[in-house]
Amino acid sequence: MHELAIAESLLEIVNDTVKRHHLIKVNKIRLKIGLLTSVVPEALEFSWQALTKNTVCEGSSLEMKMIPVRGRCRGCGKEVFYKDADQFCFLCPDCGQEIEILEGRDLSIEEIEGEEEDENSSS
Amino acid sequence: MKIPVVKNILEANERISLELKQLFDQKGILVINLMSSPGAGKTSLLEKTIEDLKDKVRLAVIEGDVQTTLDAERIGKYGIPTVQINTHGACHIDGNMVKDALPELNLDEIDILIVENVGNLVCPAEFKVGEDYKVMILSVTEGEDKPAKYPLMFQESTVLLINKIDLIPYVDCNVDKIKKEALKINPKLTVFPISCKTNEGLSAWTQWLLKTWKDKADGL
Numbered sequence: 001m002h003e004l005a006i007a008e009s010l011l012e013i014v015n016d017t018v019k020r021h022h023l024i025k026v027n028k029i030r031l032k033i034g035l036l037t038s039v040v041p042e043a044l045e046f047s048w049q050a051l052t053k054n055t056v057c058e059g060s061s062l063e064m065k066m067i068p069v070r071g072r073c074r075g076c077g078k079e080v081f082y083k084d085a086d087q088f089c090f091l092c093p094d095c096g097q098e099i100e101i102l103e104g105r106d107l108s109i110e111e112i113e114g115e116e117e118d119e120n121s122s123s
Numbered sequence: 124m125k126i127p128v129v130k131n132i133l134e135a136n137e138r139i140s141l142e143l144k145q146l147f148d149q150k151g152i153l154v155i156n157l158m159s160s161p162g163a164g165k166t167s168l169l170e171k172t173i174e175d176l177k178d179k180v181r182l183a184v185i186e187g188d189v190q191t192t193l194d195a196e197r198i199g200k201y202g203i204p205t206v207q208i209n210t211h212g213a214c215h216i217d218g219n220m221v222k223d224a225l226p227e228l229n230l231d232e233i234d235i236l237i238v239e240n241v242g243n244l245v246c247p248a249e250f251k252v253g254e255d256y257k258v259m260i261l262s263v264t265e266g267e268d269k270p271a272k273y274p275l276m277f278q279e280s281t282v283l284l285i286n287k288i289d290l291i292p293y294v295d296c297n298v299d300k301i302k303k304e305a306l307k308i309n310p311k312l313t314v315f316p317i318s319c320k321t322n323e324g325l326s327a328w329t330q331w332l333l334k335t336w337k338d339k340a341d342g343l
Binding site for chain 1: 124125126127128129130131132133134135136213214215217245246248249250271273274275278306307308309310311
């Protein structure tokens with residue numbers, strides 16, 4: 001259940017953005033999650049909802065884009081894609097050499113969607 | 124309004140880990156993040172490693188546990204600096220926990236620091252603690268399907284110790300198969316089959332550790 005620790009880190013980044021942009025509500029957060037991370041989307045969602053109760057983030061949704069793994073053979077240069085963790089084998093199917101991983105280790109935030117404080121009504 | 128924020132979610136931990144790494148580099152300390160599932164033999168490996176190396180290098184240990192100080196007590200008997208971290212429920216050690224433990228260690232008197240992570244094959248792989256290398260243990264009783272089931276830890280590790288090989292006659296599993304499955308996930312892994320019970324294979328591991336420390340010290 002390290003998703004709770006990940007959600008805590010995410011909340012820190014979101015809170016920082018909320019302050020800097022004077023947001024009064026956060027509606028949506030877009031994330032990129034690589035297939036190589038061991039993040040369980042449902043557990044991250046659950047942790048997020050639990051952590052953000054009674055905050056400006058309450059009710060916000062996490063839009064998680066799962067990033068497949070892409071690699072390239074260090075020997076022959078063949079590009080290999082893995083859409084499912086069951087397919088992981090980082091030895092080249094053609095020449096047997098090591099596949100270097102280029103993408104799929106992501107655990108990043110991309111965009112925050114929220115409502116700004118109305119300048120006229122700000123106190 | 125939409126605000127683009129392109130950041131690694133774990134950047135706070137990555138930053139702390141980098142600061143720790145710089146500090147350890149400055150002091151010439153080799154840091155190993157030791158990971159495995161519960162009961163694979165992390166503490167036993169530490170005991171054997173200390174017995175073998177305590178007269179050759181200055182070792183120190185940070186013991187991570189969800190609860191209790193049992194492991195720290197086992198290691199403390201060897202008379203080397205040991206700090207206990209209780210994560211109070213968290214399934215892994217992070218950079219901050221190691222940073223908080225540092226005041227209890229004299230970094231000028233340490234050559235190799237081993238951080239024994241919480242027993243877990245998933246979470247510790249995601250959080251750096253300022254280490255040079257991640258080393259993992261898989262015991263033969265856990266089965267050869269573990270690399271496929273927990274790819275991140277195998278991917279992130281530099282060394283895989285296959286422990287409890289003395290039990291091979293009693294389990295439906297063999298070292299070659301585990302090794303083959305692990306190398307599929309990480310072709311660069313250095314693999315040492317060991318037994319903390321019979322001491323088989325342990326010298327290859329301690330020699331690796333000693334050489335890696337010397338290489339780091341020479342390179343600084």
